[in-house]
Amino acid sequence: MANLKIAGLCKDYGPxxxxxxxxxxxxxGEFVVFVGPSGCGKSTLLRMICGLDEVTSGALAIGDQIVNDVPSSKRGIAMVFQSYALYPHMSVAKNMGYALRLAGEDASEIDRRVKAAAEILKxxxxxxxxxxxxxxxxxxxVAIGRAIVREPEVFLFDEPLSNLxxxxxxxxRMEFARLKKRLGxxxxxxxxxxxxxxxxxxxxVVMNAGRVEQVGAPIELYHAPMNRFVAEFIGSPRMNILPAGxxxxxxxxxDTVGLRPEQLVLGEAxxxxxVLTTERLGSDTFAYVEIDxxxxxxxxxxGGDEALASGLDVTVGWGADALYAFDAEGRALQVAPLKAAS
Amino acid sequence: MLDLSTWQAKTVFTALAVLIGFFLFFPVYWLVISSVKPDHELYLLSPTIWPNEFTLKHFKTALFEGGLPLHLTNSLIVSLSSAAINATLAVYAGYSFAKYRYFGRKPVMLFMLSAQMFPFGLLLITIYPMFTDWGLLDSRFGLMVSYIVFALPVATYMLYSYFSQVPNELIEAARADGASDLRIFHTIVLPISVPPIVTVFLYSFMWSWNDLLYSLTLIVSDDKRTVGPGLLLNYLNESNADWGGAMAASLMAAAPVVIGFMALQRFFIQGVTAGAVK
Structure with missing residues (x-):
């Protein structure tokens, strides 16, 4: 296991x-998720940690060692790719043992580690x-197994579930939660x-346009976003944004205020x-209300059992602590109290 | 997919298939039956569609009295060597163009492909004095070099197209596993590239095997001659036209290509269509 420190890291592709x-x-031992819209740089950051993309400037340290110029295979990391990247001509066992064979491990050790990883993953x-x-x-x-047999200090996962x-x-997802607990x-x-x-x-780590917008525990980001981007990105359906006026x-x-869909109450002042339309999902009903x-x-x-007719005139209210406020630059002005902490 | 639901469509399609089939297979049929007809039946004013008599005389003569075995051997040596060298060079060049970014990559590739823009006959005029100066005239090695020169650009481009479709993630995964560039190529990329490599090998082999012009010009000794010019000069020269012998010898000359193609057909079709659909 190892900690990872990134300082002033930049990546340029030409201009x-x-x-x-x-x-x-x-x-x-931390499980850190980089999240953000397409093109925000999260995969590039992961590839730089892996050593697949060069660092333009800044420092990247795994454990106590700066690894900017250390080859990928010597960084003590293992990566699981989005497309799995399994070697198509090799059996599952050969796929999983490939890195160990390259490292010169003896056959019995490779066999033992492959079998142990295979058992963990069933x-x-x-x-x-x-x-x-x-x-x-x-x-x-198998792709996860290939990473496990290397017994890395850091696991890297690049959108591993997006093809499923x-x-x-x-x-x-449950499997990942189990692995996280088991491997630590x-x-x-x-x-x-x-x-x-x-x-x-x-x-x-919420990223946007090549920058880190906010880092924090999931519930902290949900309840106390530092800016409008994080407020809108975390939470589904996304936060409603209204002009402060x-x-x-x-x-x-x-300049603007934000209200989460679950904090809005129909029928209150x-x-x-x-009501423009409603989406009934069984567990929830989402009402889309047109406001002048x-x-x-x-x-x-x-609630899932609550039906609303389209075209119905309604009032929409909210509780006193439900409001998020942002200035003209999108920075949070008044952060709602952390519900998890309260 | 063709829609052949109406009888008109079926009729037109069948008629076209029969017509194309006739043009493709009738010459082969004529080659086979002419090779087993006796001489007197070959020169009738009204040729027989099915032989009245069968003979293996032309095969015996071609095998035991002419230079066919020697010419076949020469062709096999030149074609197999040039195909092997061509496929090897094309594999490395195609991979380099497809997966590495370096200064001059595109111009070098265009320069290579530009060799295909000149008519082969025209290039022969420049190759001939070059080979004379270098002592490559009338040598099997020289002939092999000339075949590589012509087949390499297309072979490289075919493999470049294939390697461009090999997912980068596969290469990156192997790199993260600790493999060097050459090792990645040999243990990951090459094993999954057998069909296109076989395709390139067959393409180069057929190019050499079917050649007449270069072999006829660059080889002057009969003992180094390949099968194409051998057939022409032995059976269909200015003073003599032994059609029966020519047909029997041609049939035997075509056999290695047909057998090779049938044996490797599975790879060839896969190679040609690789990447056409996801």
Whole structure:
């Protein structure tokens, strides 16, 4: 296991700045998730940690060693790729043992470690198969197994669940949670799926346009976003953003205010509007309420059994501590109290 | 997918298939039956579609009295060597163009491909004095070099196209596993590239095997002659036209290509269509 320290890290591709001055501390055994929209630089950052992309400037340290110029295989890391990147002509056992063979480990040791990893991932009956004979979920396990046998100090996962269907993704998410507990190794996981981020992470790093917007525990980011980007990115459906002028109790200096769908209450005094449409998901009902002066309808979360007719005139209210306020630059003005802590 | 649901479509399609089939296979049929017809039946004013008599005389003559075995051996040596060297060079060049970024990569590739823009006959005019100066005229090695010169650009481009589609993540995974660039190429990329390499090998082999112009010009000794010019000069020269012998010898000359193609057909088709669909 090892901690990881990133200081002033930049990455340029010619004139294009992909990563801008990234500072990050990842502690021993932490499960850290990089999350952000497409093109925000999260995968590039992971690739730089892996040693697949060169560092333009700044320092990257694993344990006590600066690894900017250390080859990937000598960094004590193992990466699981989005497409699994299994060697198609090798059996599962050969795939998993490839790195150990290159490192000159003897056959019995390779066999022992491959079998141990296969048992952890419940793929010990698949060791003789070729990747094409496996399902998506099994391939994913083999890719993880290939990383485990190397006994790395840091695991890197690049959107490992994005090629799986929804049901399998839920299963594999639980699998990752189990692995995290069992191995206790430092893990860095890249995703654009905030459910994965919220459920797996000890710490989430929210990235946008090559910068780190905020670092914190999942629930901390949810309740205390430092800016409008994080507030909108974390939470599904996303936070409703309104011009401060529309809201009577907006704090001084606020340019916009934010209200989460679950904090809005229909029928309470507040804004007047009309139900545009509703989405009934069984567990929840989302009502889209059109408000005069707002470009996007407000999303209100209701109980799954509550039906609302389209075109219905409604009022939308909220509790006293529900309001998030942002200045003209999008910085949070008034951070709502941490509910997890209270 | 072709829609052949109506009888009109089926009729047109079948008629076209028969017509194309006739043009493709009738010459082969004529080659086979002419090789087993006796001489007197070959020169009838009304040729027989099915031989009245069968003979293996032409095969015996071609095998035991002419230079066919020697010419076949020469062709095999030149074609197999040039195909092997060509495939080897094309594999490394194609991979380098596809997976590495370096100064001059594109111009070098375009320069290589530009060799294909000149008519082969025209290039022969420049190659001939060069080979004379270098002592490569009338040598099997020289002929092999000339075949590599012409087949290499296309072979390189074919493999470049294939290697460009090999996922970078596969290479990066092997790099993260600790493999060197050469090791990645030999243990990961090459084993999954057998079909396109076989395709390139067959392409180069057929190029050499079917050549007439270069072999006829660059080789002057009969003992170094390859099968194409051998057939022409032995059976169909200015004073003599032994059609029966020419047909029997041609059939035997075509055999290695047909057998090779049939044996490697699976790879060839996969190689040609690789990457066409996801």
């Amino acid at each position: 294009v700045e992909v990563l801008k001055n990234i500072d990050l501390d990842i502690k021993d 793929i010990d009956h698949l060791l003789d198969r070729k990747p094409r004979q496996l399902s998506g979920g099994q391939r994913q396990r 269907d929804a049901a399998l993704r839920v299963d594999m 190794t430092t893990m860095i996981y890249v995703t654009h799926d905030q459910v994965e981020a919220m459920t797996l992470a000890d710490k989430i 529309l809201v009577a109790d907006a704090p001084a200096g606020a 507040g804004l007047r509007g009309k 002066g707002l470009e996007r309808p407000l999303v209100v979360r209701k």
